[in-house]
Amino acid sequence: MADGLQTVKNWILERHPEREDIAPDLDLIENRLIDSLSFVEFVFLLEQESGTAIQMETLEVDSIRTLGAIEQHFFKTPAEAQA
């Protein structure tokens, strides 16, 4: 797991101490691990860790729905993402 993604995972776990781990395919929104207010903070973190500016207006829900999707969209090189 990329360092950035691990940081993202740790960030979520810190806010949900009732959880020991987060599976890559766990729906973060359905399970209320990210809500509207934490989403804004979450975007800040993603920008910081991925080095990519994120337009909240065009961000698709599915791109941050799971840790797997986050890895795919924010922590893989274009070549890795296509493979």
Added chain:
Amino acid sequence: MTARPVAPPAGGLGWANLGMDIVSVNRVRRLLAQYGEKFFERMLTPGELDDCRTSGGLDVLSLCGRIAAKEAAFKTLRVRGRFLPWPDIVVRRSEGGWPLVELYGPAADMAAESGISEITVSISHDVDYAVAVAAPIIAPTPSAPTPFHSSSS
């Protein structure tokens, strides 16, 4: 596996999808301390931020109320797979002091798709939390049924 219940379609006379939200003062205070006012510029317009300003700086309770109102208003739209379009749901303080909701861009489109012409909202706060409840005002349509009248003879 039991199927989920299906909600009736939104819209039509007498229909109102209420929205409600609660925001923790501690949580917003932490965000303000950690990131500063800039953080809230992604959620609130300059006018909204000015409404929350006092001579001592941003009033955290007002900030919480405004955030709760936006979330409550968004919930009335009942859209799936979309994030709250923060800058497009604007909650301003009217001359009378009541909050008024203005919809722009994608939020206005989502409302129009649901037959909603306006959203009315009420905000309340106490020491630790702010809450808001919102109700949509359904736009009259040409196909809307006429009000019921009893046919007494």
